[in-house]
Amino acid sequence: MSQRWRFLVLLAVLLAACLGLAQLRPLFVALFPGQERPVYEQDSFAALMIAHVVLVGVSSVIAIAAGLAIGIFVTRPAGLAYRGLAETLAAAGQTFPPVAVLAIAVPVIGFGQEPAVIALVLYGLLPVLQNTIAGLRGVSPPALDAARGLGFGPWRVLAQVELPLAAPLILAGIRVSVIINIGTAAIASTVGVKTLGSPVMLGLSASNTAYVVQGAVLVGLLALTVDAAFDLLATRLERGARPA
């Protein structure tokens, strides 16, 4: 119940911040007396939030689907030869800072929505892939032997035994992936995409700390809210499966 409340309260605060941050002008005037324009007004915060969520949503869905598919493939007999490669790439790839991924994407693909999505997908894919492989490899070998020996076909073994048993770990990977993408998407405004990072970037370049605070508060709130949602989901998943 407390998990649920945490999520609902965060969601309420997030929505209130989106719609009400601009109304706090007197506060920002008081906090940053030297600024002529202490509230970011190029776009509404709600519009930035929607753009940010859409960017993260689209790239996360692709990253999760790809990560799961590759992870499942390299743990099948046909793809076993590629497992080492996938594991190395997933582990090494995450040592790359997200900014570097964007920096590489721009000269290759150019500015705009596409390099941002591609960079976010590539970066978000790694934790999902790593945890999918770890989760599937962690499934108890006797349970697999029994499932095959009792007459479960390969797809049934995957759907009814492997994936449910690997689910908590896979969900943890998805959670890391989405949370990282929420942060990385903010940096994507450097390649010309409108996100919650836009006030932050403009604030940094124009020495307007108020903008930085406004963008950062919203990104932080979004990350906390989504994380609370995953918390809820993980508990529900574990309650549905084994209690130990």
Added chain:
Amino acid sequence: MITFQTVSKSYGGTVVVDHVDFHVAKGAFCAVIGASGSGKSTILRMINRLVEPDSGAILFAGQPVGAFAPEDLRRRMGYVIQSVGLFPHWNVARNIAAVPALLGWDRSRIDARVAELMALLRLDPALATKFPHALSGGQAQRVGVARALAADPELLLMDEPFGALDPVTRAALQAELTRIHRETGKTIVFVTHDMDEALQLATQVVVLERGRILQDASPHALLATPASDIVRDLVGREDRGLKLLSLLPVTARMHPSSTPLGPMIDSTADCRAALSQMVERGADHLSVAGPLGDCVGIVHLADLIRT
């Protein structure tokens, strides 16, 4: 039920099963015994096609196992392994119902079958909603056997099913298995490295060493006429006579009589227990007590010794 015709299998140049020929009749309880690395598990896993042989043929119900789709074949054979392999995310009832669910049985038929099997394996009905982590080793393997029997398979394959259990639990499950074999008439292929277990449970013992069959005989024949010194060692050099006695129920050697004479022994005992009691009591004859406690016969020391 099962026929091996010159079956061989090697892994990376090492021959693990070497020109193996044997037949398991319908209703038989066949123990395949050997040390680790003797190829016994490989033989078992070739029956349900978890392992494919390099050469030779394996027939099930008169047809090569290769003629069946692996999943169809396996659903007609129960499978029990030492590590049990219950599905940790399913409760006991759902574990037992695994194969019936695969076969698309309807809900009420599955529920009835699960209840029936829990009774057969003497599992407390309250365990039905428990998850595997909450079970003891013995309970888990009872569930494992129930799961293997769920769809009423023609054949039960068991790979050292009691190897990880403590001696008391193992003895209890061995007794259950003997009872289940008697009550259901299932054909059983049972892999073990424990000769006493094989002699006690099986009607047919296949002795393996390094992938070859040393002897394929009834427990009695194995003890009475071991085919080689190795088999003689395996069945026990010094207590072979005692083991022979343990295969015989005391009722097979008694003379019917209703007049008690000497200490009483239960009619379900074997001749080895009778001999032991004679030694212990210093008596050369015992009265055999029937199920109601009345005397049903007399057994003399000479009756036990005669071959």
